[in-house]
Amino acid sequence: MPEGDGSHWFEAVADHLGGAYLRYSFTYGTVSEVDAIVAALGLTEGQRILDVGCGPGRHALELAGRGFQVVGVDISSTFIDLAREGAPEGAVFVVGDARLMEFDSEFDAVISLCQGAFGLAGGPGSDRAVLDPDGAILERIVAATRKGGGVALSAFSAYFQVRFLEDGDTFDAGTGVNLEKTVLRDLTGAEVETDLWTTCFTPRELRLLCDRAGLDVTDIYSVRPGDFAHRPPDLEHPEFLVLGRRRT
Numbered sequence: 001m002p003e004g005d006g007s008h009w010f011e012a013v014a015d016h017l018g019g020a021y022l023r024y025s026f027t028y029g030t031v032s033e034v035d036a037i038v039a040a041l042g043l044t045e046g047q048r049i050l051d052v053g054c055g056p057g058r059h060a061l062e063l064a065g066r067g068f069q070v071v072g073v074d075i076s077s078t079f080i081d082l083a084r085e086g087a088p089e090g091a092v093f094v095v096g097d098a099r100l101m102e103f104d105s106e107f108d109a110v111i112s113l114c115q116g117a118f119g120l121a122g123g124p125g126s127d128r129a130v131l132d133p134d135g136a137i138l139e140r141i142v143a144a145t146r147k148g149g150g151v152a153l154s155a156f157s158a159y160f161q162v163r164f165l166e167d168g169d170t171f172d173a174g175t176g177v178n179l180e181k182t183v184l185r186d187l188t189g190a191e192v193e194t195d196l197w198t199t200c201f202t203p204r205e206l207r208l209l210c211d212r213a214g215l216d217v218t219d220i221y222s223v224r225p226g227d228f229a230h231r232p233p234d235l236e237h238p239e240f241l242v243l244g245r246r247r248t
Contacts, residue, residue: 008075008097008120009123009195009197010075010076010120011075011076011077011078013184013194013196014055014074014076014078014079015076015078016184016186016192016194017184017186018078018082018186018187019056019082019187020184020185020186020187021055021056021079022056022058025225026114026225026226027058027114027225028225028226029225029226029227030058030059030062031062032226032227032228033059033113033225033226033228034059034062034063034066036228036229036241037059037111037113037152037228038063038066040150040152040219040228040230040243041109041150041152041243042150043068043108043109043150045066045067045068046067046068046069047068047069047108047109048068048069048070048071048106048107048108049063049068049069049070049071049107049108049109049110049111050070050071050072050073050103050106050107050109050110050111050141050144050145051063051070051071051072051073051110051111051112051113051116052073052098052101052110052111052112052116052117052118052137052141052144053073053074053075053098053112053113053114053115053116053117053118053120054072054073054074054079054080054083054093054116055074055076055079055083055114055116056079056082056083057072057079057080057082057083057084057087057091057093059111059113060072060083060091060093061083061087061088061091063091064087064088064089064090064091065088067090068090069090070090070091070092071092071093071094071107072091072092072093072094073093073094073095073096073098073101073117074093074095074096074116074117075095075096075097075098075117076095077095080093080094080095098112098117098118098137098140098141099121099133099136099137099140100140101140101141101143101144103140103143103144104143104144105143105144105145105146105147106144106146107144107145107146107149108145108146108149108150109145109149109150109151109152110141110142110144110145110149110150110151110152111151111152111153112137112141112152112153112154113152113153113154114154114225115154115155115156115198117137118134118137118138118141118153118154118155119134119154119155119156119198119199119200119201120197120198120199121133121134121136121137121199122134122175122177122197122198122199123177123179123195123197132209134199134209135209135212135213138153138209138210138213138215139212139213139214141153141213142210142213142214142215142246145246146246147246147247147248148245148246148248149245149246150243150244150245151215151242151243151244151245151246152241152242152243153241153242154223154239154240154241154242155199155200155201155206155239155240155242156178156198156199156200156201156238156239156240157200157201157202157222157233157235157237157238157239157240158176158200158201158202158205159202159234159235160235160236160237160238160239161178161200161238162200163235166180168180168181169181171200175199176199176200176201176205177197177198177199177200178197178198178199178200179195179196179197180195180196180197180198181193181194181195181196182194182196201240203220203233203240206220206240206242207220210242210244214246214247215244215245215246215247216244216245216246216247217242217243217244218243218244218245219242219243220232220233220240220241220242220243221233221240221241221243222234222236222237222239222240222241223237223239223240223241224237224238224239225239228241
């Protein structure tokens with residue numbers, strides 16, 4: 001697995017946040033999110049799962065605690081160090097760039113939740129030579145999945161982002177990338193002004209990207225953190241949850 005090269009903007013964000021990342025409310029629904037993913041993909045104990053953009057490992061650690069064999073990958077060495085602290089048997093964490101993953105049909109299922117990697121390929125450090133860097137990440141995710149294996153990934157909704165554009169945000173209609181200017185606090189309370197670049201999608205776009213990558217979409221839900229209930233795409237929820245199977 002290639003090591004992170006320090007070129008992606010998210011690494012500085014993770015370095016500042018450290019363990020404070022887990023204080024943000026969007027991380028509180030880990031158990032219910034994993035419940036939903038296990039049920040939706042029909043996962044069974046002992047299967048091998050890849051968590052792409054695992055952050056401090058909240059989903060991977062929950063899955064490992066349920067008897068799954070989990071590999072977590074994240075570009076941030078800070079987050080990987082946190083994930084490794086007290087990790088149970090069956091959970092392995094690796095520093096790596098999702099754009100460079102070389103896994104080949106190795107996992108029963110692959111997840112990428114909470115914009116762990118998919119959706120963060122824009123902004124500084126993105127590969128300008130690649131027409132669709134998020135689509136390229138999706139292709140690596142699907143390649144890592146065995147044929148017939150399941151994939152679950154979340155993505156920001158372009159509908160919601162435009163409808164509820166916050167003051168200070170700048171949405172690029174040409175690329176679908178939203179620039180959010182925010183303030184992040186570390187564990188000591190120290191603040192730093194930060195730019196966050198996230199790509200937003202429509203369900204149609206997600207289906208087309210999945211088809212190109214060799215993923216047969218089984219469903220797309222409208223969701224929010226901690227609430228992965230089965231509901232059709234709408235304008236009221238900030239994210240979509242894509243569920244699919246690698247084409248056989």
